[in-house]
Amino acid sequence: MAYSTKVLDHYNHPRNVGSFAKDEENIGTGVVGAPECGDVMKLQLKITDQGVIEDARFKTFGCGSAIASSSYVTELVKGKRIDEALAIRNTSIVQELNLPPVKIHCSVLAEDAIKAAISDWKKRKGMAPAEEKKSAEG
Amino acid sequence: MVQCPSCARLSEPRLVCPQCGGPLPAEIDSFAALGLTRKLVIAPAALERAYHDLSRRIHPDRFASSPPKVRDASLRATALLTRSYRILSDPVSRGNYWLELNGEKLNQNNNRVPPDLAELVFEIQEQLAEFRAARGGDASETGDIADAIAGRRRELAAAIEQAIGDLNRNFERWDARGEHDDLAPLISELKALLSRIAYLRTLIRDVDRELDSVKAA
Numbered sequence: 347m348a349y350s351t352k353v354l355d356h357y358n359h360p361r362n363v364g365s366f367a368k369d370e371e372n373i374g375t376g377v378v379g380a381p382e383c384g385d386v387m388k389l390q391l392k393i394t395d396q397g398v399i400e401d402a403r404f405k406t407f408g409c410g411s412a413i414a415s416s417s418y419v420t421e422l423v424k425g426k427r428i429d430e431a432l433a434i435r436n437t438s439i440v441q442e443l444n445l446p447p448v449k450i451h452c453s454v455l456a457e458d459a460i461k462a463a464i465s466d467w468k469k470r471k472g473m474a475p476a477e478e479k480k481s482a483e484g
Numbered sequence: 485m486v487q488c489p490s491c492a493r494l495s496e497p498r499l500v501c502p503q504c505g506g507p508l509p510a511e512i513d514s515f516a517a518l519g520l521t522r523k524l525v526i527a528p529a530a531l532e533r534a535y536h537d538l539s540r541r542i543h544p545d546r547f548a549s550s551p552p553k554v555r556d557a558s559l560r561a562t563a564l565l566t567r568s569y570r571i572l573s574d575p576v577s578r579g580n581y582w583l584e585l586n587g588e589k590l591n592q593n594n595n596r597v598p599p600d601l602a603e604l605v606f607e608i609q610e611q612l613a614e615f616r617a618a619r620g621g622d623a624s625e626t627g628d629i630a631d632a633i634a635g636r637r638r639e640l641a642a643a644i645e646q647a648i649g650d651l652n653r654n655f656e657r658w659d660a661r662g663e664h665d666d667l668a669p670l671i672s673e674l675k676a677l678l679s680r681i682a683y684l685r686t687l688i689r690d691v692d693r694e695l696d697s698v699k700a701a
Binding site: 377378384386388407451454455462 | 590591594595596597599602605606609678679682683685686687689
């Protein structure tokens with residue numbers, strides 16, 4: 347399959363790959379995957395007490411589109427408030443990366459990774475993970 | 485009801501006409517195709533017997549000189565029977581099929597990966613990346629990583645075997661449920677087990693690809 351230039355760029359030069367140090371504070375980790383294709387995506391967000399995403403890291407095992415989607419998302423969320431990050435929809439990832447219909451699930455995975463990471467951060471901060479339920483049902 | 489293309493009589497949907505023994509062009513699920521009740525536990529011997537008995541009775545060779553309608557029914561019934569046998573003979577595909585019959589899909593609302601499994605995926609994938617990077621370099625170092633990966637392969641194979649054992653034990657428990665029991669918890673447990681197996685199988689496939697590419701080189 348022909349990947350778009352933007353997918354190839356993120357795939358060949360992924361941004362923010364890796365993990366934060368285990369002892370670092372204010373980190374929310376979301377791990378999501380697609381059982382049928384075996385893709386697994388880990389997104390970590392470093393979030394200030396004011397709820398602003400300072401930094402992001404990802405690790406993804408899967409196809410080029412899954413890697414590009416998560417790489418793009420790490421750039422997209424930096425500097426955003428968590429409510430803004432939670433408002434990111436997979437459609438904007440699809441548009442930005444020009445993903446073909448068969449790869450839309452990769453963008454859904456990236457959207458869900460943001461939600462999972464933020465709800466993990468909230469849980470660590472002792473806040474009720476209100477978004478968790480909504481996204482699990484959506 | 486389905487009409488028999490051989491004797492024109494009507495019967496309940498099934499693959500063999502109870503009146504004349506001819507093949508029926510029935511659209512039925514895989515359990516019904518093999519004449520089995522919709523239970524998750526299937527004795528392999530009973531499945532084999534049903535499959536061989538039915539396939540003999542509807543085999544296209546027996547209807548080679550029959551009218552086109554009958555020949556067509558025989559071909560379609562045989563295709564359905566073969567597909568059904570393949571689905572039901574493997575516990576994993578049987579479990580997935582059962583989910584579908586209950587209006588569910590493995591990928592539906594099911595993208596959280598259990599932490600222990602995620603850790604295993606990352607560990608093994610990183611080992612494989614290390615292996616790819618080391619290849620062509622120091623032979624003894626590459627050999628060490630290859631040994632470690634072969635060890636991982638055995639671990640994965642054992643984990644899959646264990647998960648399939650769990651699946652079979654759960655099948656028994658689920659079949660014993662009451663008629664009015666809520667299906668939701670059962671379905672979510674089944675999805676969790678089948679997802680674990682799917683992730684493990686992807687991993688073992690990736691491991692095999694690396695190990696094979698070494699053998700090929």
